[in-house]
Amino acid sequence: MLVLQMTASFEASLSLEVRPWSPEVARSSWVSSPQSFDHPTNAWLPGAKLGYNKLTGQDWFLTSWRNPEDPSPGMFTMEFDPNGSDQFYLVRDRRHRYATSGLWNGDTFTGIPEIKSNHFVDYSQVTNTNVNEFSYRVRDTAYTHYLLIDFTGELRRQRWDNDAKVMLQFFSLPRDPCDVDGRCGPFGSCNNFTTAPCQCFQGFNPRSSNEWALGDYTGGCVRRTPLRCGERDGFLELPNTQPPANPVRMSTIGGREECRTACLRNCSCTAYAYQSECSIWQGDLLNLKSLGSSNGAESGAIYLRVDASELADNYHKDRKKTATIVVGAVSGVAVIAVVVLLLALRYRKGATVGASGGVQGPIIAFDYKLIRKATKGFSEKLGRGSFGSVFKGEIPDSGAIAVKRLESIRQGEKQFRMEVSTIGTIHHVNLVRLRGFCCEGDKRLLVYDYMPMGSLDSVLFADDREALDWKKRYRIALGIARGLAYLHERCRECIMHCDIKPENILLDMDMCPKIADFGMAKLLGREFSRVLTTVRGTIGYLAPEWITGSAITPKADVYSFGLMLHEIVSGSRNTETREEWNRFYFPLWAAIKLQEGDTLCLLDPRLKGKADEEELSRVCRIACWCIQDLECSRPSMGEVVQQLEGVLDVSIPPIPALLKKLVDDESSEDNHYYTTI
Numbered sequence: 245m246l247v248l249q250m251t252a253s254f255e256a257s258l259s260l261e262v263r264p265w266s267p268e269v270a271r272s273s274w275v276s277s278p279q280s281f282d283h284p285t286n287a288w289l290p291g292a293k294l295g296y297n298k299l300t301g302q303d304w305f306l307t308s309w310r311n312p313e314d315p316s317p318g319m320f321t322m323e324f325d326p327n328g329s330d331q332f333y334l335v336r337d338r339r340h341r342y343a344t345s346g347l348w349n350g351d352t353f354t355g356i357p358e359i360k361s362n363h364f365v366d367y368s369q370v371t372n373t374n375v376n377e378f379s380y381r382v383r384d385t386a387y388t389h390y391l392l393i394d395f396t397g398e399l400r401r402q403r404w405d406n407d408a409k410v411m412l413q414f415f416s417l418p419r420d421p422c423d424v425d426g427r428c429g430p431f432g433s434c435n436n437f438t439t440a441p442c443q444c445f446q447g448f449n450p451r452s453s454n455e456w457a458l459g460d461y462t463g464g465c466v467r468r469t470p471l472r473c474g475e476r477d478g479f480l481e482l483p484n485t486q487p488p489a490n491p492v493r494m495s496t497i498g499g500r501e502e503c504r505t506a507c508l509r510n511c512s513c514t515a516y517a518y519q520s521e522c523s524i525w526q527g528d529l530l531n532l533k534s535l536g537s538s539n540g541a542e543s544g545a546i547y548l549r550v551d552a553s554e555l556a557d558n559y560h561k562d563r564k565k566t567a568t569i570v571v572g573a574v575s576g577v578a579v580i581a582v583v584v585l586l587l588a589l590r591y592r593k594g595a596t597v598g599a600s601g602g603v604q605g606p607i608i609a610f611d612y613k614l615i616r617k618a619t620k621g622f623s624e625k626l627g628r629g630s631f632g633s634v635f636k637g638e639i640p641d642s643g644a645i646a647v648k649r650l651e652s653i654r655q656g657e658k659q660f661r662m663e664v665s666t667i668g669t670i671h672h673v674n675l676v677r678l679r680g681f682c683c684e685g686d687k688r689l690l691v692y693d694y695m696p697m698g699s700l701d702s703v704l705f706a707d708d709r710e711a712l713d714w715k716k717r718y719r720i721a722l723g724i725a726r727g728l729a730y731l732h733e734r735c736r737e738c739i740m741h742c743d744i745k746p747e748n749i750l751l752d753m754d755m756c757p758k759i760a761d762f763g764m765a766k767l768l769g770r771e772f773s774r775v776l777t778t779v780r781g782t783i784g785y786l787a788p789e790w791i792t793g794s795a796i797t798p799k800a801d802v803y804s805f806g807l808m809l810h811e812i813v814s815g816s817r818n819t820e821t822r823e824e825w826n827r828f829y830f831p832l833w834a835a836i837k838l839q840e841g842d843t844l845c846l847l848d849p850r851l852k853g854k855a856d857e858e859e860l861s862r863v864c865r866i867a868c869w870c871i872q873d874l875e876c877s878r879p880s881m882g883e884v885v886q887q888l889e890g891v892l893d894v895s896i897p898p899i900p901a902l903l904k905k906l907v908d909d910e911s912s913e914d915n916h917y918y919t920t921i
Contacts (some may be wrong), residue, residue, distance in 0.1 A: 285306070285307065285315070286306055286307060286308050286309050286315075286318075286392055286393050286394075286395075287306070287390045287391065287392045287393075288306055288322075288380075288390060288391040288392075289390050290365070290379075290380060290381050290382045290389065290390070291379060291381065292304075292379060293370075293377040293378065293379045294306070294322075294323075294324055294332070294377065294378050294379070295324045295370075295375060295376045295377030295378055296324060296326055296375070296376060296377070297374065297375050298373065298374055298375060298376065299374055303323060303324070303326065304377070305321050305322060305323035305324070306321060306322040306323075306391075306392075306393045307320070307321050307393070308320040308321070308393045308394060308395045308396075308397065309394075309395045310395060310460070311395050311455060311458045311459070311460040312395060312458055312459060312460075313458060318395050319336050319337055319397070319426065319462055320334065320335070320336055320393055320394075320395075320396075320397040320424075321334070321335045321338060321393070322334055322335075322391075322393045322399055323335060324376065324377075324378065328376070329347060330347055330348035330369065330371075330376070331344055331345050331346055331347050331348065331353065331355075332344070332345045332353075332378075333345075334393070334397065334399055334417065334418070334424075336397065336424075336425040336426050340425045340426070341425075342397075342418065342423060342424060342425035343399075343417050343418040343423065343424075345359070345417070348369060348378070350369075352367075352876075354876075355417075356415065356417060357876070357879075357880060357883075358401065358415040358880070358882075358883065359401065359415075365380045365381065365382050365383065365389065366380060366381050366383065367379075367380040368380065368381075383893060388403060389401075389402070389403045390402060395459075395460060396421065396424065396427070396459065396460075397424035397425070397426075397427060398416045398417065398418070398421060398424060399416065399417040400415070400416045401415050401416075403891070415882075420436065421434070421436070421441055422434035422435070422436060422441070422533045425530070425531065426462055426530050426531065427441070427442065427461065427462070427531070428441070428442035428443075428461045428462075428464060428465075428531075428532070429442075429451065429461055429462045429463050429464020429465065429530070430451075430464035430465065430466075430528035430529060430530060431444065431445065431448050431464055431465040431466070431467075431528065431529055431532070431548075432444060432461055432464040432465050432532065433445060433482075433485065433532045433533065433534050434531070434532065434533045434534070435533065435534035441461070442456075442461035443534075444465035445465070445480060445482065445548060446480055446550070446554060447467060447468055447469065447480065447550040447551065447554035448465035448466060448467055448468065449465060449466060449468055450463070450464075450465055450466075451463035451464055451465060451466045464528070464530075467550070467551070468554065469550070469551035469553055469554055470551070471511075471549060471550075471551060472551065473511040476551070476552045477508060477549055477550065477551060477552060478549075478550060478551070478552045478554075478555040479504065479507075479515075479516070479547035479548060479549055479550070480547065480548045480549075480550050480554070480555065481545050481547055482532070482545055482546050482547070482548055483544075483545040484534065484535045484545070485532055485533065485534055485535065485545065485546055486531075486532065486533040486534075486535055487515070487517055487523070487525070487532070487546045488525055488529050488530055488531050488532060489531065491517070491523035491524060491525050492523065492524050492525070492526065493521060493522070493523055494506060494521070494522040494523070494524060495521050495522075497521070497522035499518070500518040502522070503516050503517075503518045503522035503523075503524070504516060504547065506522065506524065507524050507547075507549065508549075510524065510526070512526040512527065513525070513526055513549065514526060514527060514528070514529060514548070514549050515529055515546050515547060515548045515549060516546070516547050517544065517545065517546040517547065519544045529548070607664070607668050607678055607679060607680045607681065608679060608680035608681075608691075609680060609681060609682070609683065610680045610681065610682045610689070610691055611682070611684075612682050612684045612687055612689070614639075615637065615647055615682055615689055615691065618637035618638055618639050618645065618647070619635045619636065619637035619647055620637070622635045622647075622649065623635075624636040624637075626646060626698075627698075627699070632648050632649050632650040632651045633648070633649055633651070634646055634647065634648050634649075635647045635649065636694060637694075642679075643694070644694035644696075645679060645691050645692065645693070645694050646691075646692045646693070646694045646695065647689055647690070647691055647692075648689065648690040648692070649687075649688075649689050650688040650689065650690070660681070660683070660688040660690065660763075663678065663690055663761075663762045663763055663765075664678070664681055664690070667762045668681075670730075670731075670735055670739075672726075672727055672730045673723075673726075673727075673756065674723045674724065674726050674727030674730070674756070674757055674758060674759060675727050675730070675731075675758060675759050675760075676692050676693060676695070676750055676758040676759065676760040677692065677693045677758075678690065678691070678692055679691045679692060679693065692760070693752075693758075695750035695751055695752050695758060695760075696752065696753050697750075697751035697752065697753065697755060698750070698751065699746065699747050699748070699749060699750055699751070699760075700720065700746040700747070700749035700750075700751060700757065700812075701745075701746035701747045701749075703751060704746055704811065704812065704815060705746070705811075705815070705816065705817065711815060711848060711850035711851060712815075713851065713854070714847075714851060714854060714855035714856065714859070714860070716755050717812050717813075718856075718859055718863070718888075719755070719756075720749070720751070720755065720757045720812065721809055721812055721863060721888060722885070722888045722889070723756055723757040724744075724749060724757050724759065724805065724808075725805065725881055725884045725885045725888055726885055727757070727758070727759040728741065728744070728759065728801055728802075728805060728881040728884075729880075729881040729882045729884070729885050731759075731801075731881075732798040732801070732880070732881050732882070733880070733881070733882050738798060739762075739765055740765060740796065740797075740798050740800065740801055741759065741762065741764070741765050741801050741804075742764040742765055742796075742800065742801070743761060743763075743764045743765075743782055743785075743804075744759075744785060744801055744804035744805050744808060745782050745784075745785045745804065745808060746808060746811060747761075747782075748760050748761040749808075784807070784817075784818065784819055785804040785807050785808065786800075786803075786804070787799070787800040787802075787803035787804065788803075788873055788902065789875065797875055798880070798881070799875035799878045799880075800875075801881070802870050802878045802879065802880070802881060802884070803870060803871055803878065805870055805881070805884070806831075806866070806867045806868070806869070806870025806871040806878075807831065807867075807870075807871060809863060809866065809867035809870065810830055810831050810834055810867050810871075811830075812863075813834070813846055813847060813848070813860070813863060813864060813867065814830055814834075814846060814847070814848055815848030815849075815850060815851075816830070816848070818830045818831055829903070831867070831868070831871055831900075831903060832899075832903040833846070834846050834864055834867065834868060835868050835897070835899040835900065835903055836899065837864075838864055838865060838868055838896055838897065839896065839899065843857070843860050843861045843864045844857060844860065846860075846864060847860060862887065862888070862890075862894055863888070865894040865895070865896060865897055866879070866884055866887050866888065866894055868897040868899075868900070869894065869897045870884070871900055871903075872897065872898075872900050873900050873901045873902055
């Protein structure tokens with residue numbers, strides 16, 4: 245990777261020195277004259293200012309490169325709102341805004357909680373009658389840190405990890421790369437389901453194969469056969485495709501065929517759609533987005549105008565493909581029959597999930613008799629979860645299993661479907677694997693991988709077994725954080741677990757944590773930021789918003805994680821009262837000791853002080869940040885992972901207001917009340 249080091253302003257002669265990229269080169273590039281910051285390029289470096297001069301009209305903004313090999317100005321810019329609001333926009337061609345940071349509140353941009361002064365860097369604003377400008381500084385100059393507007397139109401916050409020799413990315417804006425305006429250019433389709441983010445439709449080719457090879461798709465696609473304007477044109481159906489914005493609405497047209505005819509008669513019309521009314525588009529189509537097969541019933545289809553010869557080619561290809569499939573199918577019947585017979589003998593009445601109750605996924609619908617036999621009549625009880633008991637079993641050739649038998653028909657049915665629809669469709673090393681289920685009559689059973697080390701509470705709080713050493717505790721905390729970050733940020737829909745506690749963390753033979761028990765989980769569509777729902781979870785791990793009846797966000801899980809993190813440190817329930825804690829509620833005691841700079845006293849006494857003090861301090865700080873009263877003050881689980889990994893610094897948190905009230909009150913009655921909720 246090369247870096248361009250500027251040594252003069254644009255008004256003077258501009259000398260460029262091209263040197264191999266390294267942290268030292270980058271840091272030396274930052275130490276330059278203020279003039280070099282008057283014309284930022286594609287990177288916002290520490291000390292550089294972005295904003296505008298109210299008197300002269302001069303503005304300081306970032307401009308993307310044209311492509312990875314061409315540093316000339318590209319299509320995308322990051323610029324602060326010249327109308328006076330304290331936010332910046334991502335803009336295409338200096339005209340089309342497609343993403344915003346949200347307003348600056350003195351600590352963070354509301355739309356990008358990852359940019360926060362109390363983490364890795366300090367952001368500052370200078371606003372007066374002359375200027376409105378923003379800048380930032382890195383707390384530790386040993387780290388190479390910057391914000392970059394990429395040639396793809398995405399804003400990225402990055403940091404060089406000198407140990408791993410890799411560039412770490414903290415976040416990107418917009419969250420969905422397909423939301424970049426003009427990401428795939430005219431007639432290009434953006435999608436998140438393939439390696440290449442952009443594709444051309446049938447009858448189209450990339451405008452520039454060389455640019456596409458470099459990852460620059462903004463040139464889009466061009467027709468193989470020009471339109472001839474007339475009845476010889478046809479339409480290519482594009483199902484499950486998000487259409488471009490701003491169509492021409494034709495409310496007087498009453499059906500799809502009329503809409504099609506209206507488009508054919510208009511030589512400028514390039515596409516149409518009909519959903520309750522006719523919409524047509526003229527000229528090049530921008531921002532087409534594939535929504536995947538799961539949204540087909542809701543998204544409908546649009547019809548793209550192409551030359552009729554393109555449709556004829558498709559017809560002949562389909563016929564040839566069909567003939568090939570028929571021949572292959574006939575020749576493979578015998579093989580398939582043998583495979584089906586073997587599977588039937590092995591699994592007996594096993595079927596795919598889709599065969600029972602319409603739940604989709606690659607898990608198995610087990611026969612009740614098979615599960616009963618595998619568990620020896622449900623004779624070995626491992627414990628009890630929400631709405632049911634858990635039993636150990638063993639399936640020949642498949643190893644040990646854990647079977648949850650749901651006992652409440654009404655609530656159990658709801659939990660059953662929630663577990664299958666969430667954990668049954670996702671996979672992560674820190675989530676328990678659902679092997680299958682049984683749904684026969686009123687019987688509802690869930691079959692999981694067996695976790696030989698049991699649940700975290702049985703290991704953490706047991707007096708009759710050796711205490712977990714600090715390294716194991718730290719790895720467990722990090723694994724749980726990674727699992728939650730995956731649920732919140734990496735799944736198609738945000739999954740809120742809603743019942744994080746030690747009992748719902750299982751441990752495999754290597755003490756790798758697995759988040760379990762998704763019966764209370766709540767799905768949150770990516771288009772929503774919060775959801776109203778009934779109170780769920782376990783007393784002692786509930787966030788304040790559950791109690792007040794407010795709408796819930798993933799930060800409720802963060803709060804529960806913070807409370808559990810306190811218990812991982814102390815090796816005791818938070819609700820215990822100990823003399824060494826001055827009989828305080830432990831999270832309150834921990835917050836007080838953090839302010840005093842004494843965290844070693846918070847460690848499980850069974851460890852006799854054997855812990856990495858830097859890691860201990862980090863965990864205690866994270867735990868206290870997670871239980872702040874205001875959701876906006878809590879980190880996201882993605883940030884928690886980075887903090888535990890040491891990528892993000894963690895400042896000393898304030899004592900949460902609810903806990904501080906207990907200190908100020910010094911009322912034994914109030915203290916007793918809080919230790920019981």
